[in-house]
Every structure is written in C-alpha cells, then in structure tokens.
Amino acid sequence: MTDFGDAFTTAFGLIASLDPDLMEIVLLSLRVSLTAVGLAVLVGLPLGAAVALFRFPGRLVVAALLNAFMGLPPVVIGLMVYLLLSRNGPLGVLGLLFTPTAMIIAQWLLITPIVAALAQQTVSDLHAEYDEQLRSLGAGPGRAVWTLLWDGRFSLLTAVLAGFGRASAEVGAVMIVGGNINHVTRVMTTTIALETSKGNLALALGLGMILITLALTITLSAMAVRDLASRRHA
Amino acid sequence: MTDTILPLSIDGVGYTAAGRRLIDGISATLEAGPRTIVLGPNGAGKSLLLRLCHGLIRPTTGHITWAGTGAPARPGHQAMVFQRPVLLRRSTFANVTYALGLKGVRRHARKALALAALERAGLAERATQPARLLSGGEQQRLTLARAWALEPEVLFLDEPTASLDPAATRRVETLITQFHGAGTKIVMTTHDLGQARRLADEVLFLHHGRLVEHAPAGDFFARPQSREAAAFIEGDLLW
Amino acid sequence: MVTRFAALLLGLAIVAGATELGAEPRFITLASTTSTENSGLLAHLLPRFLAATGIEVRVVAVGTGQALRIARNGDADVLLVHHRPSEEAFVAEGHGVARHEVMINDYVIGGPRADPAGIADNSSAVAAFAQIAAAQAPFVSRGDDSGTHKKELALWAAAGIDPASASGTWYREVGAGMGATLNIAAAMPAYLLSDRSTWVSFRNKGHLMLLVEGDPPLFNPYGVILVNPDRHPHVKAAEGQAFIDWMLSDEGQSAIASFRVDGQQLFFPRARHTDP
Numbered sequence: 001m002t003d004f005g006d007a008f009t010t011a012f013g014l015i016a017s018l019d020p021d022l023m024e025i026v027l028l029s030l031r032v033s034l035t036a037v038g039l040a041v042l043v044g045l046p047l048g049a050a051v052a053l054f055r056f057p058g059r060l061v062v063a064a065l066l067n068a069f070m071g072l073p074p075v076v077i078g079l080m081v082y083l084l085l086s087r088n089g090p091l092g093v094l095g096l097l098f099t100p101t102a103m104i105i106a107q108w109l110l111i112t113p114i115v116a117a118l119a120q121q122t123v124s125d126l127h128a129e130y131d132e133q134l135r136s137l138g139a140g141p142g143r144a145v146w147t148l149l150w151d152g153r154f155s156l157l158t159a160v161l162a163g164f165g166r167a168s169a170e171v172g173a174v175m176i177v178g179g180n181i182n183h184v185t186r187v188m189t190t191t192i193a194l195e196t197s198k199g200n201l202a203l204a205l206g207l208g209m210i211l212i213t214l215a216l217t218i219t220l221s222a223m224a225v226r227d228l229a230s231r232r233h234a
Numbered sequence: 235m236t237d238t239i240l241p242l243s244i245d246g247v248g249y250t251a252a253g254r255r256l257i258d259g260i261s262a263t264l265e266a267g268p269r270t271i272v273l274g275p276n277g278a279g280k281s282l283l284l285r286l287c288h289g290l291i292r293p294t295t296g297h298i299t300w301a302g303t304g305a306p307a308r309p310g311h312q313a314m315v316f317q318r319p320v321l322l323r324r325s326t327f328a329n330v331t332y333a334l335g336l337k338g339v340r341r342h343a344r345k346a347l348a349l350a351a352l353e354r355a356g357l358a359e360r361a362t363q364p365a366r367l368l369s370g371g372e373q374q375r376l377t378l379a380r381a382w383a384l385e386p387e388v389l390f391l392d393e394p395t396a397s398l399d400p401a402a403t404r405r406v407e408t409l410i411t412q413f414h415g416a417g418t419k420i421v422m423t424t425h426d427l428g429q430a431r432r433l434a435d436e437v438l439f440l441h442h443g444r445l446v447e448h449a450p451a452g453d454f455f456a457r458p459q460s461r462e463a464a465a466f467i468e469g470d471l472l473w
Numbered sequence: 474m475v476t477r478f479a480a481l482l483l484g485l486a487i488v489a490g491a492t493e494l495g496a497e498p499r500f501i502t503l504a505s506t507t508s509t510e511n512s513g514l515l516a517h518l519l520p521r522f523l524a525a526t527g528i529e530v531r532v533v534a535v536g537t538g539q540a541l542r543i544a545r546n547g548d549a550d551v552l553l554v555h556h557r558p559s560e561e562a563f564v565a566e567g568h569g570v571a572r573h574e575v576m577i578n579d580y581v582i583g584g585p586r587a588d589p590a591g592i593a594d595n596s597s598a599v600a601a602f603a604q605i606a607a608a609q610a611p612f613v614s615r616g617d618d619s620g621t622h623k624k625e626l627a628l629w630a631a632a633g634i635d636p637a638s639a640s641g642t643w644y645r646e647v648g649a650g651m652g653a654t655l656n657i658a659a660a661m662p663a664y665l666l667s668d669r670s671t672w673v674s675f676r677n678k679g680h681l682m683l684l685v686e687g688d689p690p691l692f693n694p695y696g697v698i699l700v701n702p703d704r705h706p707h708v709k710a711a712e713g714q715a716f717i718d719w720m721l722s723d724e725g726q727s728a729i730a731s732f733r734v735d736g737q738q739l740f741f742p743r744a745r746h747t748d749p
Binding site: 096 | 482486487490491531532533534545548651652655671674675676677705707
C-alpha cells in the first residue's frame with residue numbers, strides 16, 4: 001500500500017512542478033492519439049456507413065476484416081506496422097520507423113475498425129428508420145450517407161471516444177514502431193512500461209494515475225458535450 | 235404543352251413477397267383534381283399500393299406510369315407523408331430547408347420558402363426548436379409543411395393521422411384540404427371511415443390486396459356495389 | 474482515388490508526427506539493449522558525445538535478439554550489445570562492418586535472503602548454479618534470447634544441467650526484460666542472473682540479496698558495430714563511425730569509466746583494435 005501512497009505524492013509532485021519531461025511526454029501522447037483518432041474518423045465513419053448501406057463487391061470481406069482487426073492485440077498490429085515500415089519492408093524507403101508518424105499509423109490501424117464497426121451499427125439502425133423518407137425526398141445514396149452520419153452524431157461520438165480510449169491506453173503497438181526513444185517517441189504508456197521495468201513502481205503508478213485522469217477528463221468532457229447537445233435535439 | 239405528371243395509370247399491378255401475393259391485379263387511373271382516398275381494413279394492401287405508386291417499391295407484375303411515360307424524376311413532382319413522421323435531428327426550420335436543398339433550390343431562396351411553409355402549417359414559432367421535441371401532431375404538420383415547400387403535383391399520405399388525437403387530426407386534415415385547395419393532387423390511405431367521409435372525393439376500396447370498388451365518394455358511401463364495401467361501411471369486421 | 478486518399482492520410486499523419494519544422498538535426502539511431510539503457514550509462518555518455526560532435530543519438534532499447542534484428546533490417550545505424558558470438562556472426566554475415574570491444578561489465582547472481590540453496594559467497598558461478606538445480610530452488614530466467622539469457626544458458630551448460638526439462642517447476646522462464654524479471658524474482662522470491670548495472674539501479678529488489686559475484690565467467694564484454702552501408706545505403710555511416718570512434722577514444726573511454734551508480738563503477742573501458 002505504500003506504493004499507492006508514494007504514487008499519489010509522485011504524481012502530484014510532477015504535475016505541480018509542471019515537470020518538463022512529463023509535459024513533453026503528455027503532449028506527445030495527446031498528439032499521437034488525437035491525430036490517430038482524427039484520421040480514424042475520416043476513414044472509419046464513411047467506411048462503416050458504406051458497409052451498412054451499400055452492396056458493393058467485397059463488402060463481406062471488408063466487414064469481416066474490420067471485425068478481425070478489432071480483436072487483434074495492439075502488439076500484433078505494432079508488429080505488422082513494424083514489418084511494413086522497416087527498411088527491409090515494402091515502405092522502408094519512407095524512413096518512418098521510430099517516429100511519431102509510425103505511432104500514429106499504428107494507432108490509426110487500431111482505432112479505425114472500432115469506429116467503422118460502431119458507425120456501421122448506428123447507420124444501419126438509422127437507415128431502417130429513415131430510408132423511405134429520404135428516398136421519397138430524393139436523397140441519393142451518397143447524400144444519404146452524410147445525412148445519416150450527421151443525424152447519428154451522438155452515437156458516433158461514443159464510437160470516437162471508444163477509439164480514443166483504446167489508443168491512449170495501449171503500449172504494445174507504439175513500443176514496437178516507436179522504439180520508446182527518449183524525447184522523440186516516448187509517450188505515457190511506454191514511459192510507464194519503462195519505469196516499471198526499472199523497478200520505479202511508485203513513479204510508474206503515479207504516471208498511470210496521470211494518464212487515467214487525462215483520459216477521463218477528455219472522455220467526460222466529450223460525454224458532457226454530447227449529452228447537452230443531444231438533450232437539445234432529442 | 236403542360237409539364238404535368240398526371241394522370242397516374244396503375245396497370246394490372248401486383249406485388250409478391252416471401253411467396254405471398256400481397257397486391258393482386260389492381261388497375262385504376264388517378265386524374266388531377268379529386269382527393270383520392272384508398273380505403274380498406276388493415277392488411278388490405280393500402281400502404282403497399284401507395285409505396286408502389288410513389289416508386290419506393292417496384293411492382294412484381296404490371297406497370298405504374300405517369301402522364302403516359304415512365305416514372306418521372308421524383309424530387310419536386312411527388313411527395314409522401316408517412317404514418318410516423320420521420321424528422322432529422324435538426325431544427326424545425328432546418329428540416330424544411332434540407333428538403334429544399336435536395337430539390338436543388340439555391341441556398342438564399344430556401345429560407346423564405348421554408349418560413350412560408352411553416353407559416354401555413356402554423357409552426358412558425360417552432361422554427362428554431364429541435365424538430366424531435368415537437369408534439370406528435372406538430373411533427374406531422376411539419377412533414378406536411380416540408381412536403382408543401384417542395385410544391386409537388388401529387389402528395390401521397392399513408393395513414394397520416396393514425397397516431398394522433400382528434401384535435402391534432404383535425405388540424406392535419408385542414409392542412410391537407412388547404413394543400414388540395416392550392417392545386418395538389420391528394421392520394422391518401424386510411425382505415426378510418428369517418429376520415430374518409432370527411433375528405434374523400436373519390437374512393438378506392440381495397441380488400442385482401444384487390445381493388446374491390448372504385449367510385450366517386452358520394453356513390454360509394456350511399457350505394458356500395460360490393461358486399462365487402464357494404465360491410466365495411468356498416469362497421470362490420472372484415473377478414 | 475483510393476490511393477490518392479491514402480496518400481492524403483499518410484501526409485496528414487506525417488505532418489502531425491513531424492518532430493521538427495525546418496532542418497532535421499543530425500542524428501543516428503543506436504540499437505542497444507534494455508539493460509544498457511536502464512543502467513543509465515547512455516544518459517551519462519550521450520550528452521557528452523552530442524557536445525563533442527553535435528550528433529544526437531536516438532536509442533532504441535530492446536532485447537538483444539530484437540536489437541540484432543533491427544540492425545539486420547537496417548533500421549538502425551549502430552549496434553551496441555553484449556553477446557560476442559552473436560556479434561561476430563553479425564559481422565561475418567556481412568550485416569556489420571567490424572566489431573569493436575568497447576567496455577565490459579559483469580553479471581551477478583541474486584537470490585532470496587533466506588538462500589535455500591546456500592550459494593552465498595560461492596566463488597564459482599557454475600558451482601552456484603549446480604547448487605540451485607540440486608536444491609530445486611526457484612530460479613527466474615529472462616528466457617528472451619537476450620545477452621543475459623544466453624550467458625545464463627552457458628552457465629547451466631557448463632554445470633552440465635539442462636534447465637529446460639525443469640521449465641515450469643523450479644525453473645521459470647518469463648520471457649521478459651531485466652527489470653520485469655527482477656520484479657518477478659523479488660516477488661516470488663527466486664534466484665536469478667542479472668547484470669550488475671540493472672541490479673544496482675533497480676528500485677524494487679525487495680528482499681533479494683547479491684549472493685555471487687566476481688567470477689570471470691560472469692564478465693560481460695560489449696561490442697559496438699557499424700551497420701554495413703553496403704547492405705543498407707541509407708545508413709548514416711559517417712556519423713555512425715564518428716560515434717564508434719568517440720566511444721573508443723580516450724574521451725569516450727574515460728566517460729565510461731566515470732559513470733557511477735551509488736558510488737559504484739559499473740562499466741570498465743576495454744577498447745582494443747578491431748578483432749580479426
């Protein structure tokens with residue numbers, strides 16, 4: 001139990017002093033995860049909507065792939081991205097390994113299936129409700145996708161939060177593709193892993209508390225916005 | 235040469251689904267002018283017929299033709315109101331401008347048209363409120379306002395007041411009559427005899443997916459030609 | 474259209490991930506081991522190298538096996554590990570230019586305060602291992618193909634013991650880094666082989682004690698190798714060689730010797746000419 005007590009004190013100390021290393025790590029963590037979430041939304045929402053609405057060749061394959069990727073452990077995805085970006089690998093010429101960009105790519109792969117799968121469900125439900133009226137008004141399939149996505153925005157926000165949660169909590173993928181390089185690719189989760197491996201359990205736990213608080217703050221604010229807005233629009 | 239899409243020709247139309255023949259050989263011509271009520275007990279195929287006419291579903295047999303040609307482009311020429319109002323999670327006003335946008339009306343013109351439509355429907359004060367927070371009757375009037383803003387030639391209505399209380403029903407019926415007065419052809423389904431009596435100029439009576447009678451309203455209610463229609467008017471249960 | 478969209482996404486990812494706007498600083502990527510990094514030696518050395526040459530060293534610290542793999546793939550410029558057979562094979566296979574022995578540290582055998590196998594102060598590491606096996610006392614192995622792991626296996630072999638047959642009973646293979654292994658050994662408690670640097674700086678040893686040290690088989694030489702630019706043309710050969718030269722120079726070697734944890738010197742300079 002002393003570790004918990006030490007952890008609290010360490011955490012407060014770091015935050016209160018605005019420890020520059022901590023700030024650097026937190027900012028990088030946010031930059032990586034939020035960018036990954038943004039890109040995942042860009043791809044995942046229309047993708048999920050398309051799978052819900054359109055019968056295109058390969059639709060079942062896409063849906064199956066999305067489901068499969070959702071279940072992959074982050075470390076496996078990290079391994080896949082490493083093999084892709086390694087100098088030996090197909091995209092090696094880009095020289096992206098061990099950079100924050102590689103971490104963004106890996107987390108994007110983690111999040112997109114979640115966003116897409118939840119978007120698919122939301123759009124599918126809305127489609128059942130709206131389809132005839134939208135067709136009656138003359139909305140083509142393309143237009144319908146955007147209308148349904150916008151109308152389902154509150155449920156979709158939940159999907160986005162779920163994706164953000166998965167990204168900010170994972171360590172396996174970013175460790176492998178980022179290399180946990182000090183001042184370059186070290187984020188909160190890899191720092192916690194590192195400090196644990198050094199036996200600095202109080203520090204690791206303290207950082208963990210900071211990470212949880214950060215994630216909670218973001219999630220709760222988004223939920224508050226969502227609840228406020230959805231109450232206004234039912 | 236007029237641009238009208240009427241008359242609507244329903245030609246030996248049938249619809250089969252899951253092995254069951256739900257609509258069987260219906261033929262009728264709907265002309266501009268009279269309010270057409272499609273009447274019949276539940277399960278008669280009224281909603282299905284409406285959807286076939288509107289183009290939401292394709293008939294298994296037979297043809298739906300407008301003005302002697304194939305089906306016209308839908309936006310603007312026909313509109314449909316459903317039993318449960320389907321509204322977007324936006325303001326009342328935005329729901330109308332959305333439809334106008336689909337029709338191709340320029341952005342700056344939408345506002346005036348939308349407000350005018352809301353005025354006619356008595357919803358002007360509700361313009362900025364979220365559409366889904368309106369009462370059932372107000373929501374249905376909104377769907378009518380939305381349809382009206384599109385200035386369709388034909389308005390299909392599928393049991394539009396089935397879920398409304400008498401007061402709301404009356405307001406909706408008034409709106410429909412005004413719609414008609416402004417020149418729109420009304421084609422409406424109902425199982426409510428009283429409503430049919432109030433609104434019909436002509437009646438299509440359906441039973442078990444077949445068109446049993448097609449007559450002007452006065453003739454139909456005074457002298458029904460078929461056994462089923464007579465029973466229905468008497469208030470007997472039909473099966 | 475899909476490829477253009479993918480390119481756009483990649484572009485966005487790159488922009489968001491860019492660490493510096495403007496000219497990139499000169500840097501090399503060094504593949505090394507977690508024990509080296511965790512000891513704190515690199516944090517002591519690298520700023521000095523940066524001050525001397527203006528070259529930043531980005532350290533990817535992983536297990537020895539993974540470090541070799543990274544270097545083999547050309548994802549690093551310089552390799553710094555501590556398993557001579559692997560290093561020599563690396564160079565022989567043409568992945569590295571040459572192996573230079575740069576420093577040496579040592580391993581220690583740690584274990585529970587109660588010392589059920591009675592190995593305390595045994596002057597022979599191999600004998601201590603034999604005692605542990607005989608007593609079937611719990612022993613935690615890194616089991617991750619690291620330099621430490623390979624040294625441990627060599628000691629078992631020298632004692633004529635095959636620990637794999639006891640895997641899951643008194644011999645526990647955890648497949649983890651030195652720190653994680655120490656965490657586990659402290660919690661059980663169990664015996665283990667650890668490099669001295671991690672041992673000294675580890676903050677969660679609980680009641681583990683240092684029981685055997687100083688026996689020559691426990692010495693641990695480090696090799697530094699430049700990844701072969703003929704195999705991987707993008708390797709920063711000039712800067713990488715500058716790093717190796719500095720490590721082998723008087724300045725680098727005395728920096729290594731000056732590194733202390735809790736007053737103890739952990740690494741000993743051992744620069745020699747290139748091995749044939």
